[in-house]
Amino acid sequence: MSLRTLPVPDGLDGMRLDAGLARMLGLSRTVVAELAADGAVRLDGSTAGKSDRLVAGAWLEVELPEPAEATPVVTAEAVEGLVVLHEDDEIVVVDKPVGVAVHPSPGWSGPTVVAGLAALGIRIATGGAAERQGVVHRLDAGTTGVMVVAKSERAYSVLKQAFRERTVAKVYLAVVQGHPDPSEGTIDAPIDRHPKQDWKFAVVTDGRPSVTHYRTLEAFRAASLLEVELETGRTHQIRVHFSAVRHPCVGDITYGADPVLARTLGLTRQWLHAHRLGFHHPADGRWVEFVSEPPADLAQALDTLRAAS
Numbered sequence: 001m002s003l004r005t006l007p008v009p010d011g012l013d014g015m016r017l018d019a020g021l022a023r024m025l026g027l028s029r030t031v032v033a034e035l036a037a038d039g040a041v042r043l044d045g046s047t048a049g050k051s052d053r054l055v056a057g058a059w060l061e062v063e064l065p066e067p068a069e070a071t072p073v074v075t076a077e078a079v080e081g082l083v084v085l086h087e088d089d090e091i092v093v094v095d096k097p098v099g100v101a102v103h104p105s106p107g108w109s110g111p112t113v114v115a116g117l118a119a120l121g122i123r124i125a126t127g128g129a130a131e132r133q134g135v136v137h138r139l140d141a142g143t144t145g146v147m148v149v150a151k152s153e154r155a156y157s158v159l160k161q162a163f164r165e166r167t168v169a170k171v172y173l174a175v176v177q178g179h180p181d182p183s184e185g186t187i188d189a190p191i192d193r194h195p196k197q198d199w200k201f202a203v204v205t206d207g208r209p210s211v212t213h214y215r216t217l218e219a220f221r222a223a224s225l226l227e228v229e230l231e232t233g234r235t236h237q238i239r240v241h242f243s244a245v246r247h248p249c250v251g252d253i254t255y256g257a258d259p260v261l262a263r264t265l266g267l268t269r270q271w272l273h274a275h276r277l278g279f280h281h282p283a284d285g286r287w288v289e290f291v292s293e294p295p296a297d298l299a300q301a302l303d304t305l306r307a308a309s
Contacts, residue, residue, distance in 0.1 A: 004062045013056035017041065019192070019206055020054045021062065030198040035062065079116030085146065085290050090155040090283045092122055093148050095292045098269060101141045103132035110141070117149065124149050127156035136160050137168075137233060145172070145274025146292040150282075158282035163233065169278035172228040173294060174214075174238055175271035175302065176247040177257060179224050184215035187241040191234045200254060201236045203244045210234045212241045220309040222261060223250050225302065227275075238272060250301070265301035273298055 004025070012020040017036065018029045025032075033050040035041050040063040041048045043055075054060075081097030094113060096102070102113045114135065117124060124134030127150065134150045136159040150156035162168050190207030194200040211231035218225040224247075228238055236255075242248055243255035251267030253259055262268075278289035294302070 002064050004060075004064055006060055006062075008054045008056055008058045008060060010056045012054050015054050015206060016050070017043070017048055017052045017054055018050040021060065024060075025062070025064075028198070029193045035064075040064075075115060076118035077111060077115040078119040079111045079113070082113065082116040082120075084120070084122075085292070087122065087151075088283070090150070090152045090281070091148050091159075092117060092124070092151055093146060093277070093290045096139055096144055096147055096274075097295065098144050098297070099141060102138040102147070103135050108141075113147070113149065122151070124151050125153050125156040127153055127160075137163055137170075139274055140236065140239075140272075142269040143272050143274060144292070144295050144298070146277045146290050147274060148277060148279070148290075152282070155282040159279065162279055166231060167280065169276065169289070170230040170233065170274070171276040171278075172230070172238060173217075173273045173275045174226045174228050174242070175223050175250045175298075175305070176226060176242050177223050177250055177261065178247050179219055180214065180216065180226070180242075180245065180247050183219075183224075185213075187212045187214070187245060189241060189244060191237060191240050201234070201240045203240060208232075208234060210237050210241065212237060218306075220305040222308075223305055225305075239270060265304050267297065267301050269297075271298055271301060 018032045021032045022029045036048060036050040039047050042061040044058045079100055083095040084092060085095055086093040096113055100111045100113060101108050104112055126133050134156060136150055137147060139145060139147055150159055188211050189203040191201055191210040192204045192207030194202040209232060213229045214226045216224050217227055230237060239249055239252055239255045248255045248257040249270040249272050251257055251262040252270035273294045276289060276291050281288050
């Protein structure tokens with residue numbers, strides 16, 4: 001057990017303890033909440049609860065346990081359905097299949113993109129944490145489509161900066177329930193961990209700024225096909241935003257989709273696909289774009305919707 005003592009900065013004045021301390025220490029709100037529940041967090045000498053409000057200048061004392069798990073190790077493992085769309089000295093662009101995580105993480109025992117690339121003999125950059133070296137952005141395991149991985153250290157640095165500065169074009173296709181009104185617009189709502197269900201995310205007042213642009217491509221009887229462009233890249237952003245406006249992605253039971261419609265369309269995951277990715281190539285700055293078409297399960301569901309309309 002180690003003791004951390006630190007002052008509350010002005011920018012976190014009035015914020016909930018679990019949210020503020022999570023930002024200060026780089027921990028999840030769940031971990032902070034557990035520490036508070038165990039009496040391991042004190043604010044100006046008094047035991048603090050997860051929902052207590054921080055006061056600028058107050059002193060926080062946190063008892064942190066020693067790390068219990070080793071970092072997940074990347075091993076080469078062939079990944080069925082992982083397609084290389086482009087490869088050069090700087091980058092590799094892949095079409096990620098469903099059921100594949102981008103990199104290893106605690107609790108995930110399934111296939112990963114980095115393991116699949118290793119199995120193909122593709123060496124990637126060593127920048128980043130050991131289990132996600134070369135990874136500059138991510139897709140959910142249940143989301144398919146195009147993504148880029150850095151092969152060189154220069155590419156890793158340039159692409160990470162590009163994603164931070166939002167100069168990357170990230171365009172998705174999504175089928176959502178109902179018909180968004182207006183048919184083209186922007187959802188600007190902050191996102192953070194769900195206050196009661198830690199495995200989910202939600203629109204919350206003190207969340208991170210999150211902006212999603214969309215336009216309707218086709219309208220069916222029970223759903224709509226949208227083109228979605230992300231201005232920010234929060235975890236589950238598209239799923240959370242459309243759930244918040246009561247148009248969840250079809251098949252996304254976690255975020256409130258109709259299970260009957262999902263079964264009718266033969267979907268076992270959300271209808272969400274990373275369709276197009278554009279960025280300035282790290283080697284020479286030229287603009288490049290890569291496209292992935294929806295896989296068979298999503299295409300079949302789309303055909304069923306069209307036939308019923």
